[in-house]
Amino acid sequence: MNSSNYDHLVRMQVFDFLGELADRYGDVLPLDPLRQGINFHGHRVPLLGPQGIFKPKILDLPISITTAPNSPYDDSFTEDNLVRYRYRGTDPHHRDNVGLRALMMERKPLVYFHGIVPGRYVATWPAFVVGDDPKGLAVTIAVDDRAALSEHVVLGAYDDDANSRRRYVTAAVKVRLHQRLFRERVLAAYRDQCALCRLRHTSLLEAAHITPDSSPDGEPVVKNGVSLCKLHHAAFDQNILGIRPDYVVEIRKDILEEIDGPMLRFGLQQMHGQKIIIPRRADFRPDKIALEGRYQAFREA
Template identity: 40%
Template sequence: MNKEGAIRREAIQWLKFRSDDGATPLDRDEILDFHFEGEPFRLQPTQTGIWKPRGFEAALSIVTVFRGPKQKRPYEDTIGNDNLIRYAWRGDDPNHHDNRALRSAMENQVPIIWFIGVGMGPATFQVVCPVYLIAEEPKFRRFVIAPVDDEAFLPRETGKETEIQETVKRYLSRETRVRLHQPVFRATVLRAYETHCAVCNLGHRVLLDAAHVVPDADELGIASVVNGMALCKIHHAAFDSSILGVSPDHRIHIRRDLLEEIDGPMLQHGLKELHGSKLMKLPAKRSERPRSDLLEIAYKKFLEAEPA
């Protein structure tokens, strides 16, 4: 393996270890801690979205900058009909050196690192690696990204669909959801809630989930911080099963039959005593709080689950 390949492999392994395989986002200073053969080695660019270190033949990493709700990024990632992510060229010139660096990564099927911004102050990134560029769409000036492990089968476009290709596309779509969408959503939501449960204010990351207000499988569900709440595992399960509801005014409601039930201290203190109280934790930025119309949809579902 040449030096470029060795750096690429070691960087990916190091990032997976430091981020607990993508479970914990890293800030820029933490990412700068990477060393190769005892010397510091930069893993992400400072000014552009595509990073090809000096002497490399292909890009090492790409960056998607953080933007809050309703803010636009300089280059907006899009999702195709196959549910795979598209990453835009830099500019319009296919021969721009950054675009050539990405094309080289695609043609040589080398893994790259994707840093996805999930917060500012400090700049914090969800690390998704390895990812592969599996196709280019020159007409739309973009590449197709698949977040898959090295041993995964990577298809080449043949111009003719086969049953195997369709199976692979479904696999890649599922991998994109599990390895990219879900971790980025979790990191964004937990950052907004400062790693505390909205209902009980529990502050231990390992016990927290990023709950969708409206399920993302639902047509109305959106993978955005405004469709999320940080909830501990007990309150997440209670919310998803309509034992606990949150009205648009951020009040907690417990299903009536549970209020009448006599059980142990968890039911009493963890659920029943919260009935009618306000959420204990909300994002400091109002733009990152749950959208009222989405809370209304979820609260209606909760009311419909009330026993007659």
């Protein structure tokens, strides 16, 4: 088997494995199975390593790049919907940086892991190195549609339609990453529980914006979020419940007077007058100015 076919088979197995993990865990993947990786003909192939650019032993070129949570590197989305990914170190000729350039020349795909919180990553693939800036110590990355990942693309064939499609897909990845970042960081700040009812099933928890994300001030930052279960998030969005700037919950008057089953009584009415739990870190606690604005909207509704 020549090296090109060998490389191709490893990458395809890695991509299939990531698809299986995504089916099991959703968009945000735990670290352990990524470290364990795949078994390829008796060889263990981890998917990421301690450094941002990772090449497993059995391959000649990197299989993944990683942005760690709170990374000091300036990995960011550009105005034309691509990703600028920093070199390792300051030497353009470091073997990891040379490996990225080789991926670009051979048009081989890799995986881009974006750290959300420690131990949890969003994986996007196939990602391609589409530009190189040795003076700026960075490469440019574009994410492609998985449906376009045919065998001839993995083997490095040119794709006439790739550029515009990759910009569109990378823009969608940017939105998805911001959503996942917001959710995971808000839930972590609230210790993976609903701020009202203390429900701890993370699959039923969501990050509610205080100032809506449709507003210019609705930044996806922890202090503009509250961890809520699906019921209380919906009630918050529909102005059935409000949260005062002193963190006390109010339930709308007509809902308090309504007579219904136990869900209404225990899930909403008994929340009236209770204080929400708040993050331990002061800078993660709900912004009181944002809460005041949202509370006034609740009162008006």
